[in-house]
Every structure is written in structure tokens, then in C-alpha cells.
Amino acid sequence: MSPGTHAQQAFRTEPRNLTVRMGATAVLKCEVLRASGIVQWAKDGLLLGPQRSLPGFPRYSMIGKRGQYHLRIENAQLEDDAFFECQAGQSESSDAIVSNLVFLTVQSKEKK
Template sequence: MGFWFSFVLSSAWVFLQMELQGVCGQQAFKTEPRNVTVRAGATALLKCEVLRASGVVQWVKDGLLLGPQRSLPGYPCYSMTGDQQKGQYHLQILNVSLEDDGPYECQVGRSVSSRAIVSRTAWLNVQIPPSQPYIQLESDEPWVEGDEYTVTCIAPDAKPPAEITMFRDGEELTETDSFTMSGSQDKLLNTHAEVVIRARSSDNARQLTCRAKNPAAPRALETSMTMRVYCKNPAIV
């Protein structure tokens, strides 16, 4: 009985060691990529560190495999950086553009000793400054004192959409209605800001200014127009 007990105990110990070695030999993520927000033209870094990597490590962009090489041929602005001996496979993107905006994953292929693993999805959010804003009027005709006119300022092709502020001779116009429309490319938005102005004789030769900004713009962009207002002829009695 003692012999069989010792044999069973010994076999169980060997089996447990084999199981532990199998678990410990599995590749796993030490660091998974996180969401990153950068301005266009900057450098983005998505981090990925793998423990006990035995399969092929590569990045996936929006479902497309980028390849296992650290220089990533075909993607001149992309490279895998970090110390490979430490399991570092960080994705570095130089001179980020709108085309780089999207979801990314770090994945490790299966090997003889380990199953394949895929990281959480990380989103690279690329911010784009607005193009130069411009003002639209209902008509090119001069305004008439006392009449109301709708003025529209448009700040095109921004991500996130631009915020617009309008000024009448330096004084902010607070009764402005804003909305967004699709821009010239996917993911870009045009901001439209409308305000109704009652023309005053004192507005003549004064400036109407539109100011647009978003987090990607290093400074606010402005455009101005000179108001032309005619006085109404006095009523003839």
C-alpha cells in the first residue's frame, strides 16, 4: 500500500510540475496599448510588452496586419521600437496624419509552446486643426440701418470640430447658433456659426470678426470683414 501511495503521489507531483511549466511558458502581455490622442504632425507611441514571447509579434491597424519586421516595410513612418530582448514591441508612428487615425491591436501568433494572444484595442485619435474660416453673407449689397441680416462663419475640415466665436467691433456676439456638417474628408467636420445682426449706422466701416479654434490649432484662426451700412432716408412728410 505504501509503495502505491508513494507512486501515485510522485506521479501527481510530476503532472503538476508539467502543468505549471505549461502555464508559466505561456506568452502573455505585460503592457497592452492604450488610447492615444495626438495632433497631426506629431509622433505617436502605442506600447506593447510581451512576456515569454515565442510566437511572431506584429501590430494590426484597423484589421490590417502591418508585418513582423521592426522597420515595417511599406509603412515608412511606422516602426516597432524598444528592446526586443525585454519583449518590447512598441509601435511608433512619425508625422501622424488623418490616415493613421483608427484602432490598433498588438498580437502574438501561436507557437509550439503557447497559444496566440491579442491585446485590447487601442484607438489612435488624430486631431486636425481647422482650415482658415470664412464669412458668408446673404448678399453682397450694403446693409441698411435697422434691417436684420444673417451672417454665417464656417470653419472647415477640423477634428474635433472647431469652436467659433464672432465679434462685432471687438464685442462678442453671444446669440450665435452653431452646427456641424461633413467636411471634405471622412472624419473631418465643418462648423457653421450663424448670427442675426440688426444693422446700426455706427457699424459702418467697423469690423465683423470670426474666430475659430480647436485643440489641434496652436492658435486661433481669424477672418474679418468690414461692415457697410447705409442710413435710411428720412420719411418725407
């Protein structure tokens, strides 16, 4: 990459730790400026894929307008209790970037 190139992708918004009740909808936020690589989420180190509707994860989807790659998890379950990170892959004009690692905590419904 030449020194005069200013196309380095960068995070505008990085995800934060989040706690939701079981059955609720969780949204982990990720916004990438000048995204030129493939943007996808990882759950406990497993890449979920670059599609907006994530195959193999029917309750997961990426939502948002251009530059937004928020991870929406519908009907949160205990198996969603995990570490997540947002990643923008390397491209011809930019190095890869990885967000901070965040934890989604799913609280089970209390028995009365």
C-alpha cells in the same frame, strides 16, 4: 501543450487609447513576457508585419528593447486615425494572444 508547461506568453503592457496632434509622433505601447510567437501590430484588422521597420508603412516602426514591441508612428496623419492591436502569434509552447483594441485619434491642426 502539456499541463506542466509555463511558457505561455502574456502581455506585460497593453496599448491604450491615444490622441495626438497631426504631425506629432505617436507611440502605442506593447510589452510581451515570454514572447515565443511572432509579434506584430494590426491597424483596422490589417496585419502590419513582424519587422521592426514595417514595409509599406515608412512612418511606422516597432521600437523598444527585448520584449518591447512599441508601435511608433512618426508625423501622424489623418489616415493614421484607426483601431490598433498588438498580437503575439501561436507557437509550439504558447497560445496566441491579442491585446485590447485601442483607438489612435489624430487631431487636425486648427485653422485660425
